[in-house]
Amino acid sequence: MFLPNTTHKQDFLEVWSKLLSPEKLSRLEQSSGYAFYKLIFCNIAEEDFQVLYSSKKSAPNSPVNCLVAALFLLDQYKWSFDTLMKQIEFNVEIRVALGLKDLESIPFVRRTLFNFKNRLYNYNESKEENLLEKVFLKLTASQIKELGIKTGIQRGDSVLLNSNIGRYSRLSLLVEVLGRLYNILSPTDQQLYSAWFIPYLKGGEKYVYSVKSGEQQIHLESLAAVYYGIHNVLLTTYSSNPIFQMFERVYTEHFKAVEPTDDQIPILLRPKEELGSDTLQSPDDLEATFRTKRGTSYQGFVAFGAETCHPENKIDLVTKLALATNNTDDAVILEDNLEGMVDLTPDLDELHLDGGFGSKGVDTKAAPHNITLVQTAIKGIDPAVPMEIQGNEQEGFTVNCPNPEHDVVKAQKAKINFRADFDLNKCENCPFKDQCPTKGNRKDRKRIAVFRFKTQDVLRQKRHKAIQKIPKARRTLRAGVENLMGLLHRGEKHTGKLKVRGRFNFELYLFSMGVVINFERIFRYQKTENNIFTPFQMLLLPWRVSCQRTLDFQVFKLLFLKYVTHI
Secondary structure, three states: OOOOHHHHHHHHHHHHHHHHHHHHHHHHHHHHHHHHHHOOOOHHOHHHHHHOOOOOOOOOOOOOHHHHHHHHHHOOOOOHHHHHHHHHHHHHHHHHHHOOOOOOEEEEEEEEHHHHHHHHHHHHHHHHOOOOHHHHHHHHHHHHHOOOOOOOOEEEEEEEEEEOOOOOHHHHHHHHHHHHHHHHOOOHHHHOOOHHHHOOOOOHHHHHHHOOOOHHHHHHHHHHHHHHHHHHHHHHHHHHHHHHHHHHHOOOOOOOEOOOOOOOOOEEEEOOOHOOOOOOOEEEEEEOOEEOOOOHHHHHHHEEEEOOOOOOOOOOOEEEEEEOOOOHHHHHHHHHHHHHHHHHOOOOOOOEHHHHHHHHHHHHHHHHHOOOOEEEEOOOOOOOOOOEEEOOOOEEEEEEOOOOOOOOOOOOOOOOEEEEEEEEEHHHHOOOOOOOOOHHHOOOOOOEEEEEEEEEHHHHHHHHHHEEEEEEOHHOOOHHHHHHHHOOOOOOEEEEEEEEOOOHHHHHHHHEEEEEEHHHHHHHHHHHOOOOOOOOHHHHHOOOHHHHHHHHHHHHHHHHHHHHOOO
């Protein structure tokens, strides 16, 4: 049964004042833990999590805001679950961050936190809604409003994140999957089909160690018969088992059916070239995919992040986070998430990105909201002769050739594209004629040079020119998003992998980091604002007496008086 946790709101600091000395209480009020309590913990909408609990009268739930906040702290400090529980038990600042008002109570045990994550996962599977994303979006919306942050100009980028999985060779993966399948068989089936499994039960990596150099292909081909036989005899009995489904996936990804012959089974090993980036990378993460970027291999997912970057903002916040398999194109990710960005920040009208995010689909999504896409490092080669196209499908297009002898030409609708006809007589002495895009479409009989284009060419040209139409001070805004991309790597181990596996756990990490990054930015901003003193206020600061501090103060005083005399 769901019950909200509201008791922390009553006399919170007053209770702690009885447990701490005035000096420690004052320091606690300035700590990040107390700021976390005020900015995050008190603003978690617990009612959003009511759907995870029974509506019948039963034992009450552990405090939801404590559980959610603990997940945030877990990723903020890169703690293990054991460390988290120790911090909750002994660290006063963390207890304050979780809204606790004593030194003894424990809001939940570790098993409760695991069960809560399982509830979040099951709800996400059934409703396709991540409740932690909901928390991130609500907190961000309220923070933007309270701080008066301008969201009209934003920037975005993507970053590759590695899953906490081992790197399997093709042979070791096929062997490892067989071992996992054997472990879920009944004792009777294990005994009945042991001849197929026993050679591979030592595990994928250990099996590969015993294979001589150059013989891997022979072992791979022999596994075709093993997989074929196991699949046929176990399909009926184990088809609903997740481990068998994983085995079946590997079976279809690595082997293909062929016409049977008298001396050959109807299955062959697929050539390496036929294996896509979405083939299973590890039995421990069924959703991770493979990608190579700048010579580095990645196994996992790609995260997209966007943040405000209006020049008038004193602080910028993360506004959008999304996850996709790492073989997903950047433009597809943006196309899928642009509407969500507009929902949170309806005044978005300028979005700074790199060249990988441009596409017809993105242009189509951005057009109804009048969002200008400003791109840097645009893909492709600049045309030798830039033909300027203006207009739209409703009003029509006009094309302007850089040759000053040509007049602006109104384009006509053709069957599959648009065409603009230029006077071929004026093209004869044109300095651009050998590089002109009309070179292969010149009609001597009609004395015209035909320039053909599609709507997406117009949209792409508009994107390319967008950066030239904004002030120079805003043309380098995109570069600042690299800081956000770097922060999303915080949870990585020394191996360059996150501590988690599976798409859902990656999403929990991503939205937790979104909340944490925004909190840290706000905390630093407020601390800086509160610690800005004028020179006159510095003279009145209650400096403690010590040799060093007295000397520092006298030096500051002399320098300040000299400055005042000078002006």
